[in-house]
Amino acid sequence: MAPEDPHFKTAIDLIDAANALDPANKELLYSQRMSEWLNRIEPAASTALKLAARAQHLRRWIIPRTDYPMDRIGYLKWRTTLYKFHAEEAAKILQTAGYDQATIDRVATLIRKERIKSDPEAQTLEDVICLVFLENYFADFAAAHDDEKVIGILRKTWKKMSDRGHALASSLPMSPAARKLVERALSTP
Secondary structure, eight states: TTTTTTTHHHHHHHHHHHHHHHHTHHHHHHHHHHHHHHHHHHHHOOOHHHHHHTTTTTTTTGGGGGOOOSHHHHHHHHHHHHHHHHHHHHHHHHHHTOOHHHEEEHHHHHTTTTTTHHHHHHHHHHHHHHHHIIIIHHHHHHHHSOOHHHHHHHHHHHHOOHHHHHHHHSSSOHHHHHHHHHHHHHHHO
């Protein structure tokens, strides 16, 4: 936490309170994991990056996946809608917490995943997203889907990550079955 920033604790508390309303009780833990991973890989992260990491799935349950067609186009539309929604929700909270418009705009840009490969903070956020997924959600996801789908998702995830993200992901403890899927995804085109 940035002690010189009087708004930070208020913003985090408001984000956490919003995510605590999740009927499935998932988003608060997810946001805490995002902050933990960011602190591990970028302890001197900017306030905007810390806020974006915490708010990355802000109130996600409001827009369920089932509201969109269950195909690739529906999935992409859902994700795009979520990026905008999360950014708007974060902006409301940050305004309430007293942040200036420049900070609010920066957080929104990061949450919307703009310029991932050209903006170091956006790339760091994407690495954190991927690492949280791989460490906490991948094994259950893999168990619920066929191997070829999982391998395809792993390949897409890997493309989004930086070299630093790759190194960290490679060092994560995984079950033998999960590790085998990762190895298959990375060894074939």
